Amino acid sequence: MLxxxxxxxxxxxxxxxxxxxxxxxxxxxxxxKTGKYLDLYFENDTLIQCLLVRRRPIGKLNKNQFEKLKExxxxxxxxxxxxxxxxxxxxKDSCNEAEKYSTxxxxxxxxxxxxxxxxxxxxxxxxxxxxxxxxxxxRKIGWKKDxxxxxxxLFFKYHYPCFSFVVIDSKGNYMAYYGEFxxxxxxxxxxxxxxxx
Numbered sequence: 001m002l003x004x005x006x007x008x009x010x011x012x013x014x015x016x017x018x019x020x021x022x023x024x025x026x027x028x029x030x031x032x033k034t035g036k037y038l039d040l041y042f043e044n045d046t047l048i049q050c051l052l053v054r055r056r057p058i059g060k061l062n063k064n065q066f067e068k069l070k071e072x073x074x075x076x077x078x079x080x081x082x083x084x085x086x087x088x089x090x091x092k093d094s095c096n097e098a099e100k101y102s103t104x105x106x107x108x109x110x111x112x113x114x115x116x117x118x119x120x121x122x123x124x125x126x127x128x129x130x131x132x133x134x135x136x137x138x139r140k141i142g143w144k145k146d147x148x149x150x151x152x153x154l155f156f157k158y159h160y161p162c163f164s165f166v167v168i169d170s171k172g173n174y175m176a177y178y179g180e181f182x183x184x185x186x187x188x189x190x191x192x193x194x195x196x197x
Contacts, residue, residue, distance in 0.1 A: 010046075011043070011045075011046055011047060011048050012046060012047050012048070013047075013048045013050065014047065014048070014049050014050065015027070015028040015050045016049060016050065016051045016052065017031070017052050018037070018051075018052050018053055018054050020051075028050060028052060031052050032052065035055070036054065036055055036056070037052040037053060037054060037055055038052070038053045038055050038160060038161070038178050038179050039051070039052060039053075040052075040053055040158055040160075053158065053160075053178060054178075055177065055178050055179065056175065056176065056177055056178075056189075057175075057176050057178075058173075058174065058175050058176075059173075059174055059176075060171075060172050060173050060174065061154075061168065061172035061174065062172065063172070065154065065172070066168075066172040068150070069084070069150075069151075069154065069168070070084075072147065072150045072151070073086075073122070073124055075122055080170055081119065081120055081170060082119060082120035082121060082122050082170060083118075083119045083120070083121055083122070083167050083168065083169055083170075083190055083193065083194065084121075084122045084123075084124070084167070084168040084169075085115065085121055085122070085123045085124065085165065085166075085167050085168075085186065085190065086124045086126055086151060086155070086165060086166050086168075087106065087123075087124070087125050087126070087163060087165045087186075088126050088127070088128075088146075088151060088152075088155070088156055088163060088164045088165060088166070089125075089126070089127040089128065089129075089133060089136065089143070089163055090127075090128050090129065090152075090156065090159045090160065090163070090164070091127070091128050091129030091130075091131055091132075091159070092129065092131040092132040093159065093161055093162070094161070095161040095162035095179075095180060096132060096136075096161075096162050096163070097132065098135070099132065099135060100135060101135050101137075102135055102136050102137070104136070104182075105182050105183045105184075106182065106183045106186065107136075107137060107141075108183060110183075111183040111186070114183075114187055115186065115187060115190060118187060118190045118191055118194060119190060119194050121190075124144065125141045125142060125143045125144065126143070126144055126145075126146050126151050127143050127144070127145060127146065128146050128149065128152055130143070130145075155174070155176055156176075156178070160178040160179045161179050161180060162179055162180040162181075163179075163180070163181070164176065164177060164178045164179060164181075165177055165181065165185075165186055165189075167186070167189050167190050167193050168193075169193050169194070173193065173196070174193070175189045175192065175193050177189060
């Protein structure tokens with residue numbers, strides 16, 4: 001999506017890469033087409049910002065962050081070889097606004113079974129805002145509220161469309177995925193993280 005300024009619109013438009021450097025619209029579109037980035041848009045009275053965000057960020061939590069994460073998720077035992085998986089629902093948006101029960105494949109019976117074959121798993125379903133969450137099996141799944149936006153601040157800085165997830169190993173290394181995904185993507189990142197560290 002590129003913005004064109006009409007006669008009635010006097011807003012400045014800025015195209016930014018993932019480190020917030022201004023780039024030209026052609027660079028923005030080229031990077032977006034690679035599939036490695038999500039494009040996010042922010043608007044106020046005078047400015048429209050078009051931001052590229054890496055779709056599959058990797059990183060490492062420091063010891064303090066990791067301990068706080070385990071405390072927040074109420075993980076009491078040690079997780080020596082386990083992976084922590086968090087599926088994150090940011091709230092209703094244009095991607096998940098349908099008011100019907102989801103057929104998303106992360107709710108398939110083989111999703112967790114196959115994930116547990118990859119590694120020991122400590123799995124969490126976390127939400128920021130529960131509008132429309134009932135269509136994602138709120139009672140059956142056991143979604144938990146993101147208290148004080150802790151998970152959001154740690155991994156999901158923006159409202160990415162649909163859902164996002166993160167996989168974290170026992171040393172605090174993590175791989176996230178922003179925006180729409182299926183169970184195969186969770187399996188893939190879990191396998192990758194397990195082999196990488």
